[in-house]
Amino acid sequence: MLENVVVAVTGAAQGIGRSIALKVASLGADVCLADINLDGAEAVADEIRDLGRNAMAVRVDVTDPTSTEDLMRSVTQNFGRLDVAVCNAGIVQVKPFFDITAEDWNRTMTVNGLGTFLTLQSAARVMREQTPLSPGRPSGKIINMASIAGRYGAGAMAPMTPHYRASKAAVISLTQTASFGLAPKITVNAVCPGIVDTDMWTQIDREWSEAEDLLPGEAWRSRTAAIPMGRPQTPTDVAEVVGFLCSSSSDYMTGQSINVDGGLFMS
Numbered sequence: 001m002l003e004n005v006v007v008a009v010t011g012a013a014q015g016i017g018r019s020i021a022l023k024v025a026s027l028g029a030d031v032c033l034a035d036i037n038l039d040g041a042e043a044v045a046d047e048i049r050d051l052g053r054n055a056m057a058v059r060v061d062v063t064d065p066t067s068t069e070d071l072m073r074s075v076t077q078n079f080g081r082l083d084v085a086v087c088n089a090g091i092v093q094v095k096p097f098f099d100i101t102a103e104d105w106n107r108t109m110t111v112n113g114l115g116t117f118l119t120l121q122s123a124a125r126v127m128r129e130q131t132p133l134s135p136g137r138p139s140g141k142i143i144n145m146a147s148i149a150g151r152y153g154a155g156a157m158a159p160m161t162p163h164y165r166a167s168k169a170a171v172i173s174l175t176q177t178a179s180f181g182l183a184p185k186i187t188v189n190a191v192c193p194g195i196v197d198t199d200m201w202t203q204i205d206r207e208w209s210e211a212e213d214l215l216p217g218e219a220w221r222s223r224t225a226a227i228p229m230g231r232p233q234t235p236t237d238v239a240e241v242v243g244f245l246c247s248s249s250s251d252y253m254t255g256q257s258i259n260v261d262g263g264l265f266m267s
């Protein structure tokens with residue numbers, strides 16, 4: 001399904017990014033694992049090579065335009081082209097509303113907002129110059145990692161994550177403006193996960209517990225209890241939808257942000 005397709009994934013050393021890389025590799029893609037944590041990215045690249053697929057690992061800091069340009073150059077030097085960029089790297093912080101500093105705000109917005117923009121921009125520079133894999137198809141696809149947190153501002157955690165929520169709303173907005181600007185050569189879509197069992201949620205649970213004097217695990221239990229599908233989300237739940245967005249089955253979709261959250265938020 002993804003034979004001859006080259007996919008670059010940022011934030012691929014762990015969590016959702018790792019699952020996406022493994023999924024697209026299992027579908028036949030050549031994969032570039034990009035992360036600020038190069039050792040982690042190398043370890044996932046080894047997992048993919050063990051499956052008999054092609055993988056490379058690159059250190060990237062998505063907040064640095066030189067680094068995102070270097071990343072895309074490495075991908076094309078190694079694999080000859082770049083068909084899909086998954087802009088997945090991100091950070092979170094849970095902190096009482098009145099304790100959030102300008103530095104906290106800027107760091108979150110810089111990694112999640114600017115980082116997504118720079119990765120997208122560097123990828124699009126490559127994609128707009130290349131011919132499509134087959135005539136009539138887009139010459140590239142960009143998939144951004146947003147969040148249902150970017151959709152609404154209510155709920156117990158919302159006042160402790162205004163910077164994270166604003167950054168993910170920015171990703172949803174960027175998905176729309178970039179898709180309009182880059183059509184019809186390049187499609188741009190986003191995925192909005194809900195509550196995914198990764199290190200990020202371990203951090204959320206810890207910071208939320210500290211802020212509200214909860215028992216460890218209590219925030220996770222109360223939030224996941226509200227999921228209509230009756231279980232926490234796995235990274236694979238996200239990767240399955242990204243696999244579809246990487247494929248030719250989604251060629252006519254652009255500018256969309258898709259909730260993949262077990263029914264937590266419906267829009």
Ligand SMILES: NC(=O)c1ccc[n+]([C@@H]2O[C@H](COP(=O)([O-])OP(=O)(O)OC[C@H]3O[C@@H](n4cnc5c(N)ncnc54)[C@H](O)[C@@H]3O)[C@@H](O)[C@H]2O)c1
Nearest residue numbers: 011013015016036061062088089090147193195196198200
């Ligand atoms: N876990 C969730 O519940 C959840 C829900 C909705 C959206 N998301 C989003 O999904 C994405 C992945 O989340 P996750 O849960 O796998 O998180 P994670 O913390 O497990 O992994 C994030 C990865 O991003 C990398 N990274 C951080 N800053 C970077 C930078 N400047 N440059 C390059 N890489 C950098 C980290 O090294 C790490 O490997 C994030 O954008 C997150 O906001 C997660």
